[in-house]
Amino acid sequence: QVQFVESGGGLAQPGGSLRLSCKASGEIFRINIMGWYRQAPGKQGELVATIDTDGDIKYGESVKGRFTISRVDAQNMVFLEMNSLKPEDTAIYYCTLKVGANSQWGQGTQVTVSS
Secondary structure: OEEEEEEOOEEEOOOOOEEEEEEEEEOOOOOOEEEEEEEOOOOOOEEEEEEEOOOOEEEOOOOOOOEEEEEEHHHOEEEEEEOOOOHHHOEEEEEEEEEOOEEEEOOOEEEEEOO
């Protein structure tokens, strides 16, 4: 079982920035994919970004060019730098760790973009 500690969510103005952090602990296989998904009220969950232990990165179309994902393997941490935020980025952001077909999820952190 993996435990997650997510932080960095909050309120930002349109055009502003936030940085999310997620630390995973517990039984973690060294080869894995970490990342972020989000879910806005009344909408389906969507991929934000993932990064694997080889450094391969995937971004959701709606965040490309604005968000940057990174990780520190020694600390089992993943980060999401979010710039040029838009009101449509408002959602609960969930940290995830995937090993093979098994995905585990954090509790989520709220991001609200509003003036």
